[in-house]
Every structure is written in C-alpha cells, then in structure tokens.
Amino acid sequence: MRNSFWNKRIPTLLGIILIAIGLGVTTYLVKQGGLFSIRAGPTHEPKDVRISNITDTSFTVSYSTEDAVSGALNYGEDSSFGQSALDDRDQSLGKISPYNLHNITVRNLDPGKIYYFSIISSQDTYLNNSNPFEVTTGASIEDIPLEQNPMSGKLILPNGKAPGEAIIYVTTQGSQVISAMTKEDGTYLLPLNSLRTSDLTSYFKLNEGKILKILAIGENLTSNVILFSDQIDPVPAVTLSNNYDFTVNTLPKASDSARLEGFPSFSS
Template sequence: MKDSTIPTLLGIAIILVGIIDGALFIKNSQIFKISAANQNKPENVRVSNIGERSFTVSWTTQERSLGFVRWGVSSMSLSKTALDTIKNTSYIHYVNVGGLSPDKKYYFKINSNGADFDNNGLAWQLNTAPAILSKPESNIISGNVLTQYGSPAQDVLVYAVVGGGSFLSTLTSSNGDWVIPISATRTKSLDSYVLINDSSTPIEIFVQSGTEVSSAQMYPSSAKPAPPMVLGKIYNFRSTPLQDLGEIPKANIYLPTIQ
C-alpha cells in the first residue's frame, strides 16, 4: 500500500511542476510577442501621391520586417490588400494602393510582420482626389541619392512638396536614381493642379533611409536632373552650397504624418 502511494504523489508533483513551467513559458512568450510587435510598429506613416484612383502609404520600422496594407471602403471591412513594393525585409516600406474611385473615402490599416496596426484604435482614412478632365502638360524631375560612402542608396524614400501642394513620393532604384512627375501635383484640397513655373516654383525634397536623412531646396529647372544628394547632408540648389553635418540633419520640409 505504501509503495503504490509514493509513485502517485511523485506523479502529482511532476504534473504540478509541468503546469507551473508551462504557465511561465506562456507568460514569457506573451512578453516576447509584445516586445517584437513594438519593434515592428510602423513609424513615420505618411500618405502621398493621392490621385483620382490611387494613393501611396509609406512607413518605417525599427527592425527589418515585411508589411502590407489592408484597405476598403468601410473601416469595418478592410477586405482588400496591397503589397509592399520592397519584397524583402526592410526598415523602409512603400505600398501603392490602386483601382480606386475618384472623390471617395477609403480606410486602411498596416500589417507589419503579421500584426495589424491602426491609428490609436481607428483605421486611417483619406479621400481620393476628384476627377479633373483637363490634365497639365507632363513635367518630370529626377535625381540621385548616395550613401556617405559614395555608393548608390537603394530603396530610399524620396518625398517632394512642389509649390506648397499635395505630397508626392517615390523610391530610389538600385542605382540610387529617383523620378517624380511633378505635373501630378495637386493643391492641398486636391480639387485642382498646382501651376508650376520651372524657374520660380519652389520644390522641397526630403530623403529618408532607415537611419539617415537628407533634404534639399530647388526649382524645377535645377532638378532635370538635380545634383546628387548624399545622406546626412542638407542642400540648397537654388543659391547656397551644401552643408556638411556631423549628425543627422533635421528636414527643412514639413512632412505631414498621419500617426
């Protein structure tokens, strides 16, 4: 009788230890997941290139991650997805959302490494631009971005504000090149196009990599193409030479953020 009791008590003890260890493992796993989610949280969320049938969402993350955008015409039904232009894990994320209707409200959330993120409990929202029958003549600016070591800066965000109008953006190519059709610039209300004078309309450019930025002021005539921009420097291509900075510069351009 005594011999059969000892294994039973021992078995119960082993089970209790297993339950405690399991609880600790689950607790630690939850902490790990929360920490990982915070590191993958989208930062510097910005909407640009708002047109009649499309818009662009860009953001950065503290860790390399994969991302996409869930979107729809209702905040309660984000049933469609748009994938990141950058296919590999990255600190930079750039998603084009297309196939939309003019002058219509859309909602979206960002998925980063499998977790959905929103705007403090609500989906982000925006209105597409109203339809305009008469389109302006094509006007394109371009340039090149280099790292501090002189190599091409690939997959870097380039933002532009032309004549105080709506927000434009693009990504650099594998050669560090960028191209932006400034003729697509609308006023902030999106109901008309900005009138552009190549010799006098101010352009502000802001470049953002994972850890470094650069900014420049120019006119359209000096951006066809613009002189190369090196990350970590501020430029004025209108009149003054570049400034060498020992730290990451603050942008001269006001970048609207929707965080």
C-alpha cells in the same frame, strides 16, 4: 541602372498566383480577426507613416520599421476593410520580401471617396491610435496633364555607395506631396506632369523660380533639400545625412538642425 523605367521585370505566372493566394488569405484572416493583435512588436512597429501620391484612383502609404519585415495594407470603404495591398516591390517581383522601408500603393479606387486602412507589419496589425487610418481620394480631373519635366537625381550614402532602400518626398507651396523609391543605384525619377494642387482638384503648374522641398530618407539617414524648379532635372547629387539649400549653393548646409515643413507623418 539595372532596369530602366520601361524595362521592369514582369512577374512570373507562379508569382502572380502566389500573390493572389496571399491576398486572398490575408483578406480572409482580416474578416475573421486572425491578423489582429493587441500590440505590434517594437521592432515591427511602423514609424513615420506618410500618405502621398493621392489621385482620383490611388494613393501611396510609406513607412519604416526597425527590423526588416514584410508589410501590407488592409483597406476598404469602412473599418471592416475587406481588401489588401502588398508592397509595390512585392507586386512587381511576384514574391513577398522583408524591408525596412515600405512603400505600398493602393489602386483601382473611386474618386472623392474616404478609404480606411490598417498596416500589417510582419503578422501584427497597426492602427492610428486604435482607429483606422483614413485618406480621401481626389476628384477626377478632365484637363489634360501639364507638360512639365520630371524630377530626377541620385542619393548616395556618406561612404559614396547607393542606399539599399530610400524614398524621396517632394512638395511645394500649394501642391500635394508626391514620392518615389530610388532604384538600386540610388537614382530616382518623379513625374511632375500630374502633380496636383494641395486640395487635389486640379493639376499644379510649376512656374519658373518656384521653390520645391525634398525630404530624402534611407538607411536610417535623412536629408532636407530646398531648390528652384529649374534645378530639378537633374537635382544635384544628395548625400544622405546632409541638408542642402540649392537656391544658395550646392554645398551641404553647415547645420543639420533645420527641419522642412510640408511632410507630415502620423505619430507612432
């Protein structure tokens, strides 16, 4: 792994300034209507839009595009939006880059509020059937987060290489959906101590023998995985395009037709 979890790159002062300018310009154009178009180009159109990692102060929006393009969100407490958020990697590196898989986290929100957002894909605006997307933040939880091991593992391509971009989604019966992007070497780490219940009102306890479901997406390939809670650290290696039921064995399932429930996306 090139950079550990605690060894992230710190954006340069110039990068921070450029991001601030970019966010300001985007917000201004939104208010003036300058970023809206009638229809997004078919290769820029966001697909499989999913909301995950909802807390009392943040949420994550992820989606894919056929072409590698820049991505951002315009969001706010009403349909006029007024604020913008860049892809997590753009925020971290201090520059805007094109991607096929997009992962955008909106932070510094208020608990228990409805937020509306649109997706800016390249220079086009994407809505949910002509209406803004919406998400409600969770309530504040006074309890201390639970002591639970994180989920860790690695994704590889059929040729044995690490995917250039990949996202892991995780859920179990009664819990919310959480997600994370993989590192450059295909590894991932998902903290579970602050995993919430599906109604977001309390932390979710992973009891022994609990079955979890994983959806892995990368390089236009998908894998569905089922495993027990005691198999999460680490999860056996997953080859994208294969499905696995680790509650039975570590071999890929013979059929790839099964689709796991629990990872809904907005229709495109």
